[in-house]
Amino acid sequence: MSWCCTYNPLPLYSRLQVTDFSCSWQLKNAQKMLLSLGKKPEKKKQFYRFQTPSKVVAYYRLKTPPYKLDALEPYMSKRTLEMHWEEHHRAYVEGLNKQLANDDILYGYTMDELVKVTYNNGNPLPEFNNAAQVWNHDFFWESMQPGGGEMPELGVLQQIEKDFGSYTNFKEKFTESAFTVFGSGWIWLVLKREERQLAIIKTSNAITPLVWDDIPIICLDMWEHAYYLDYKNDREKYVNTFMNHLISWNVAMERMARAEAFVNLGEPKIPIA
Amino acid sequence: MALRSLVTRKNLPSAFKAATGLGQLRGLQTFSLPDLPYDYGALEPAISGEIMQLHHQKHHQTYITNYNKALEQLNDAIEKGDSAAVVKLQSAIKFNGGGHVNHSIFWKNLAPVREGGGELPHGSLGWAIDADFGSLEKLIQLMNAEGAALQGSGWVWLALDKELKKLVVETTANQDPLVTKGPTLVPLLGIDVWEHAYYLQYKNVRPDYLKNIWKVMNWKYASEVYAKECPSS
Numbered sequence: 001m002s003w004c005c006t007y008n009p010l011p012l013y014s015r016l017q018v019t020d021f022s023c024s025w026q027l028k029n030a031q032k033m034l035l036s037l038g039k040k041p042e043k044k045k046q047f048y049r050f051q052t053p054s055k056v057v058a059y060y061r062l063k064t065p066p067y068k069l070d071a072l073e074p075y076m077s078k079r080t081l082e083m084h085w086e087e088h089h090r091a092y093v094e095g096l097n098k099q100l101a102n103d104d105i106l107y108g109y110t111m112d113e114l115v116k117v118t119y120n121n122g123n124p125l126p127e128f129n130n131a132a133q134v135w136n137h138d139f140f141w142e143s144m145q146p147g148g149g150e151m152p153e154l155g156v157l158q159q160i161e162k163d164f165g166s167y168t169n170f171k172e173k174f175t176e177s178a179f180t181v182f183g184s185g186w187i188w189l190v191l192k193r194e195e196r197q198l199a200i201i202k203t204s205n206a207i208t209p210l211v212w213d214d215i216p217i218i219c220l221d222m223w224e225h226a227y228y229l230d231y232k233n234d235r236e237k238y239v240n241t242f243m244n245h246l247i248s249w250n251v252a253m254e255r256m257a258r259a260e261a262f263v264n265l266g267e268p269k270i271p272i273a
Numbered sequence: 274m275a276l277r278s279l280v281t282r283k284n285l286p287s288a289f290k291a292a293t294g295l296g297q298l299r300g301l302q303t304f305s306l307p308d309l310p311y312d313y314g315a316l317e318p319a320i321s322g323e324i325m326q327l328h329h330q331k332h333h334q335t336y337i338t339n340y341n342k343a344l345e346q347l348n349d350a351i352e353k354g355d356s357a358a359v360v361k362l363q364s365a366i367k368f369n370g371g372g373h374v375n376h377s378i379f380w381k382n383l384a385p386v387r388e389g390g391g392e393l394p395h396g397s398l399g400w401a402i403d404a405d406f407g408s409l410e411k412l413i414q415l416m417n418a419e420g421a422a423l424q425g426s427g428w429v430w431l432a433l434d435k436e437l438k439k440l441v442v443e444t445t446a447n448q449d450p451l452v453t454k455g456p457t458l459v460p461l462l463g464i465d466v467w468e469h470a471y472y473l474q475y476k477n478v479r480p481d482y483l484k485n486i487w488k489v490m491n492w493k494y495a496s497e498v499y500a501k502e503c504p505s506s
Contacts, residue, residue: 184426225468229472
């Protein structure tokens, strides 16, 4: 039984991404969240008991990366992941939850929708920064895998060769664009809806190609906090390491496959009877 | 004389170039890394020696190298009359040139404690701060708040508006120099809130960095700049 439900009359599906609080990790996380919101959780048992209405609500939770924090060593150290995920990413989630507690117009959105709505067509609402950064970092963790790198295969490779000429060309363009991100930002491989083509896009601060209705396939965090502890100011090494050892073409394939449901990339293969 | 016979009309431009030792007729100046007026470790424990060394030797140097490169390319583009290239280079110049300008000011804004770092401002600047912000504490609070709220990378400045003769607090994004916020603004103090300026020591706790940097702030420099722009009659 999700404890959030007992305090909150709004439907569960709308925004909670966690329904089972039996897992001890989630309980610990919930306790941390409570602490951050200024409430003291007295005993574990009390979560399950109905209490007088409390102001504790959680809208979005911090998703764990799909691998252990030390799984990306030696390319991305455990220390970086601990800082980046547990401090930065968590701060964005908690900041977002705090902001949402003040504003009921923004209730009930999925993460994707929330990012687009708070972007407000170029006049971002104050919640945009936190919402977009939560989304971006979730996307980023999933864009990497232990034992990543190497070449894309099958459909993704075909599409890359069609749109960039060759994989080497794509890699060059990607790394070049990454170096020219001025300040804090992200670098994306997106599938553009209108042009029906893959493209490399740079964004600054928290902006994501989601707001332009394009479909992101892979992203790389170029904020300094993403690489400073491991590579200091050697951005080139960071980007090259990402391309050679961390990027998850499996996930890219999944995302492309899903994207093809929305974007018609080629001639339909009509089977001949 | 002999020289005159050598210098024919055709050879004049190249001879002139060779004689003056310039690569181009325009006389392109290259920039180099200014020395720090103190040791890397002199600002401890407010800013660690590791950060100072990386910040100075790697980050600032990179801005200078890329600035020189961009200027050279700009020079070529101007000579060739390639307007598209000239316009394209503007962002690289703004970023790298701005980085050089901002960091050069930044090194002068800091001083070790034994050389007066952290000593409160006296004289005309002190009075101006009280007049425009209420008190030094309020100014520091305001600058720290602006610095902490700045999203991404940028700078937070204490500036003098030359025209209005008023002190203002401004923020700039990325490496934009202060003049991009107003042509009459003169920087007195700037705080680098890019993550590279504090990450190794303060990790993501930017407010702690902002609190501690005031301990090594060189108010003497700020007072001098202020006195020059606003000489008290």
